[in-house]
Amino acid sequence: MKALCWHGKQDIRCDTVPDPIIEHPRDAIIRTTSCAICGSDLHLYGGFVPGMEKGDVMGHEFMGEVVEVGAENKRLRVGDRVVVPFTIICGECDQCRRGNFSVCERTNRNKATADKMFGHTTAGLFGYTHLTGGYAGGQAEYVRVPYADVAPVKIPEGVSDESVLFLGDILPTGWQAAAACDIQPEDVVAIWGAGPVGQFAILSAKLMGAQRVIAIDRVAERLAMAESLGAIPLNFENVNIVEALNEQTNGKGPDKCIDAVGLEAHATASLDSVYDRIKQAVMLESDRPHVLREMIYVCRPAGIISVPGVYGGLVDKIPMGALMNKGLTVRTGQTHVNRWTDDLLQRILSGEIDPTFVITHRIGIEEGPEMYKTFRDKADGCVKAVIKF
Template identity: 60%
Template sequence: MRALTWHGKGDIRCESVPDPRIEDDRDAIIKVTACAICGSDLHIFNGLIPSMDHGDVIGHEAMGEVVEVGKAATGLKVGDRVVVPFTISCGECFFCQRGFYSACERTNPDREKARKLWGNSPGGLFGYSHLLGGYRGGQAEYLRVPHADVGPIRVPDELTDDQVLFLSDIFPTGYMAAEFCDIVPGDTIAIWGCGPVGQMAIRSAFLLGAERVIAIDTVPERLRLAGAAGAATIDFMEEDIYDRIMEMTHGRGADACIDAVGTEAHSRASLDSFVDRVKVATYLGTDRPHVLRQAIHCCRNFGTVSIVGVYGGLLDKIPFGSAINRGLTFRMAQTPVQRYLPSLLQRIRNGEIDPSFVITHRGRLEDGPDLYKTFNERKDGCVKVVLTP
């Protein structure tokens, strides 16, 4: 089959790899009908995710048709149309039983590597390094789905692939980011990053009752999408974010702040962002947490900082003194997607949201290497790429 594979920083290729096969009775094989390039895939593209091997099949946003089912993969049958969560979960362990599917104790065969880096291991993820299981990803013609009796959700025929594909990751992730904020009527939510996850967080914040959303980015197409959803927008290259948010909130700060950017934060010239870049470039640091610092400072006393942008290592010069002295709450996670799927599918069916609004670019798998570059460089107004194998 054809698949997109990683061969080093900036080197994504479409090439032939062996077809997947049933390896466990709980497996299923799907024929991928649509997949997407996620913002967190760009961290792989840019060489920031450790434990990648040459030839690894990448991608973790996928859906398709079931073509083969293991005998213990109950609830699925050949011909079912399904969306596959990016989190791989057994459904039986301590964490899965509590709804924390992304912390599954059984699905990361590389858990000892993760434990050495992070103190303990999360669950396995599709297409996201040998720290997280080394599973083949979904930017391919076919995908093996472990624990298929727990992960995939069947979707109704009346909904298009475009409407449901993002249940695999960015819609649940953006929704979780907003849910973490414990929104009550009248709240102001500030969101850093108007990429795909940020766009879903904006709309989710409004769905959950926010009175005002402040969206922060510098890419014109992203800011236009945010504004179309009703958000007040700030271009961080044009305005001082702290001063502007304090002005908009009469000196109090936002009720909650969402970091939907993560490790590759860009900013207007500032000392901390310059130091971050130098440290990462010289291997003295692992992440550029400028946005997280800014979100902490812009959050009101006893507010919440919700973090869904991807960070990989050790963060430097985080203003924890500000956080503890002002009573901030931090909430963060790799999204336990299965927890959100039924309710979010119902919101789509009810017409409350159509996640396809975020798609700007389409192509075949063969177009994937060029579209990775387009997405990474924000060319041609690129916000979200969908591929059709």
């Protein structure tokens, strides 16, 4: 089968690799009908996250048709259409029973390595390094889905792939980011990053009743999309964000702040961003946390900081004094996808949410390697690319 495979920093290739097979009775094999390139994939493309090996199949946003089912999988049948969450969950451990699916205790095949890296293992993830199990990803014609009797979301007939594809990651990620903020009717919510997750965080914050939402980015197409959702756009290359946010809030700062950027903050004018790039270049720091610092500084005292953006390792110069003395609450984590999918699917089916607005590019898998570069560079107006099979 054809698959997009990692061969090193900025080296994604469309390879022919062996078809997956059933390895456990609870497995299923999915024939992919649609998948997407995620902003988190760019961290792998850029070589910022450890644990990748040459030939690893990329991708964790995918859906398709069930073509084979393990003997113990009584939930799925051949022919079912499913969206597969990026988190692999067992449904039985203590964390799964609590709904903390992204920290499932059983599905990371490399638990010992993750224990050393993070202190405790987190869930296995599709296509996202050997720190999270080394599972083949979904940017492929076929995918083996472990524990497939638990997480996959069945899709009714007559619903397009594009309407539901993002249930596997970025829609619930944006929703969880906003839900973590405990949004109140009078709240001003500031969101750093107007990529796909940021767009869904804006949409979610508006649906949850935020008084105002402010979107921070530098890409014109993304800011225009955010404005179409009702957000106030701020271009960080044209304004001082701290000053602008204080002006927007009568000097109080936003009540809730969301980091939809993660470890590759692209600020260029600030001293701390220059410091981060130098330390990252000499391998003394893995992540660039400019957005985290800015949020801590500008957030209203007793406010909430929500971090859906991916961080991979070590950050430096975090202002803990400000964080503690201002009484800020920080909520982070990979998305507990299955906590939100039932509700979000119903919102899609009812017409309340149409996730397709973020799609700007549709390609075949052979075009995938070039699209990684286009997406990274924010070229050609690219906000979200979907791969069709």
